[in-house]
Every structure is written in structure tokens, then in C-alpha cells.
Amino acid sequence: MTDRLVDARAPRDLHSFIAGLPKAELHVHHVGSASPRIVAELAARHPDSKVPTDPEALVDYFTFTDFAHFIDVYLSVVDLIRTPEDVRLLTYEVARDLARQQVRYAELTITPFSSTRRGIDELGFMAAIEDARKAAEAEFGTVLRWCFDIPGEAGLESAEETVRLATEDRVRPEGLVSFGLGGPEIGVPRPQFKPYFDRAIAAGLHSVPHAGETTGPETVWDALTHLRAERIGHGTSSAQDPKLLAHLAEHRIPLEVCPTSNIATRAVRTIDEHPIKEFVRAGIVVTINSDDPPMFGTDLNNEYAVAARLLDLDERGLAGLAKNAVDASFLDDAGKARISAEIDTYTAAWLAP
Numbered sequence: 001m002t003d004r005l006v007d008a009r010a011p012r013d014l015h016s017f018i019a020g021l022p023k024a025e026l027h028v029h030h031v032g033s034a035s036p037r038i039v040a041e042l043a044a045r046h047p048d049s050k051v052p053t054d055p056e057a058l059v060d061y062f063t064f065t066d067f068a069h070f071i072d073v074y075l076s077v078v079d080l081i082r083t084p085e086d087v088r089l090l091t092y093e094v095a096r097d098l099a100r101q102q103v104r105y106a107e108l109t110i111t112p113f114s115s116t117r118r119g120i121d122e123l124g125f126m127a128a129i130e131d132a133r134k135a136a137e138a139e140f141g142t143v144l145r146w147c148f149d150i151p152g153e154a155g156l157e158s159a160e161e162t163v164r165l166a167t168e169d170r171v172r173p174e175g176l177v178s179f180g181l182g183g184p185e186i187g188v189p190r191p192q193f194k195p196y197f198d199r200a201i202a203a204g205l206h207s208v209p210h211a212g213e214t215t216g217p218e219t220v221w222d223a224l225t226h227l228r229a230e231r232i233g234h235g236t237s238s239a240q241d242p243k244l245l246a247h248l249a250e251h252r253i254p255l256e257v258c259p260t261s262n263i264a265t266r267a268v269r270t271i272d273e274h275p276i277k278e279f280v281r282a283g284i285v286v287t288i289n290s291d292d293p294p295m296f297g298t299d300l301n302n303e304y305a306v307a308a309r310l311l312d313l314d315e316r317g318l319a320g321l322a323k324n325a326v327d328a329s330f331l332d333d334a335g336k337a338r339i340s341a342e343i344d345t346y347t348a349a350w351l352a353p
Ligand SMILES: Nc1ncnc2c1ncn2[C@@H]1O[C@H](CCC(=O)c2cccc(C(=O)O)c2)[C@@H](O)[C@H]1O
Pocket: 029, 032, 071, 074, 075, 078, 109, 110, 111, 113, 114, 115, 117, 149, 150, 151, 152, 153, 154, 181, 182, 183, 184, 210, 213, 261, 265, 291, 292
């Protein structure tokens, strides 16, 4: 991928190591993973869309002035997805892009409310993601699981609809493992979503809200206290609160860190000001993720290269980050052990004289 927003500047050897390293991706959005190739195919199906299809024009279109602008552009891509077949194509092609990067396991954040409110039949939607999930596992060997997230700014109606889709036996897809909360944080307090998270948790789902991406550490505390977060999406502003850093470390609440995303949405000013190093120093379990990779001109491999530079990591350090993601995932113990062993074998072979 060219036109990187963040220059990873890792040595060439480290890039090759990362490219082959078996990985898990825990924070990546379904619609936000639509590559120029996928966008072009969807736009060809729906020519009235305002989303450009030319990859050069897309780079400009995917340059954001702030977080609100990012969400506007994001929703214009959501508008491209109109039928269950669009959903199936998107999901299957996203899995292909993950498999190419040696991603063995991914938890994909999906916002079903955005699709059902635009008229896609809910059962057709669920059948499409499940069909793509099974095809991707059989054909690429990449295991996909779902996180359904509430688009918080769309209000409590969206929370009600999302928890219904996530818990009703007739609708809930087999691959669903977790429940999230995304979108802008300013003016969208986390505590109001407690009843919906309570219902999702009671139905066996894990709690993984975004918090502290565009607001301060109090939002992360709210996510922990009211939404019983097991991992935090971003959590960037936690760095401003030493007590919170200590709490996250002590309770082993992993952060889903997405460095390039934070620059692209202007949540963090420059990559060298990213607090990832403080998180590691505080003893927090850090995982590396890509969020909305084509929109931010990145992919998971590039995020590992960025992390290598910021944290001054060698191959063993990178393998450790990859294992953090496996450990922090909602995969079963046998699945975790299998990918961790694969990471060890790969790293040992790479470093062998
Ligand atoms: N970095 C991110 N940080 C946070 N979220 C991110 C990030 N990247 C992607 N998202 C996604 O954006 C969605 C937001 C959608 C939204 O706000 C909205 C508001 C009003 C109406 C509608 C609608 O559909 O009609 C949608 C979230 O649910 C989340 O899945």
C-alpha cells in the first residue's frame, strides 16, 4: 500500500517478518475495511453513490479534517451497502484481505443497526455474514467472529435494536462473541448504555466498548464501571490518568490500540505523541489493531511496523505483541494455544542461524 499516513520506518527485514507473522486482529470495522477494490465493486452495483471509485480520488476522499468528518465519510460508504449480497461480498473480501496478511483470527466490528435502518432484511443480513464467515474459514483458513456495536450517536433506539439483534435466538448469528459501542464520544455519555450492555452480557456476550478515543479518561472509567468493559477500544486518553493506567494493568484489561487511526481522525496530533509507550511502561496488555484500514491508508502489517518503531521492538517483541492479541481474544483455549504455538514456531525459524 502506498501513501502511508504514518511512516513506519522499520527495517526491511522486520517488514518481511511482520508480513509472515501469524496474527490476530481484535479491532477492525466491517464497513471500515472496504478496500478501494471493494468500494469500486459496490459503487459499480449502485452508480448513484457519491463515493469515488478511482483509487487516487479515494485517497483524497479518505482524508479527514476531524472525527466528525470521518464519521460523515464513513456513513457514505455505509450507504453503498444495500442488499444481503453486498454484505456477503464485503465480508468475504475483507476476510481475503485479512488472510493475505496472515491474520488467523479476527473479531470484526459490525453495526447491524446501520444496515437494518437502511432497509436490509435482518435475517438476510445475518445469513450473509454467516455465509461469508464459513466460506472464509474453509477457503482462507481465517476464523472470523463478530462484535455488534451500538452507533451511540444514533441514540437509544439504536441501542435497543442492536441488543435485540444480538440476543434474539431467531436472529443472533452463530459467530457473535461480543458487544460494543462506537461513533463519536462527545455528547454521548457511556452510562446511558448500561441496560443494553447488561442484557448483552447476560446473553453471554463480552463487553468491548470504544472509550477514551476522542474524550478523556473519565469515559474509560465509565466504560469499566457501567459497561463492564473487558477490553477497551482505543483507550488513548487513559495516559492522562495514572490511576487508570494502574487499574488497567492490575486488572489486565487490554487496550485495542490503533495508532494510525488516531492520527487520521486527529484524536492524537502526531504519531510520536502517541501514548502507546506509556501503556507498555505501565504494564498494560497492549494489542495492535487497524480500525478502518483502507480509510486510514494502513493495514494490520503496517500497524505492527509502526508499533515496532514506537516501542523499539525486534522480532521477539513483535511476536509478543501478536501473542497479546491472541491471549486477549475471545477464541477458546485450544484455538489460542494453536495460534500462539504457530507464532513461536514461525519466530524461532526466522531467528534460527
Ligand atoms: N475509530 C472509530 N471510532 C468510533 N467508531 C468508529 C470508528 N471507526 C468506525 N467506527 C464506526 O462508526 C460507527 C458510527 C456510526 C454513527 O455514529 C451513526 C450515527 C448516526 C446514524 C448512523 C446510521 O447508521 O444511520 C450512524 C460506529 O458504530 C462504529 O462501528
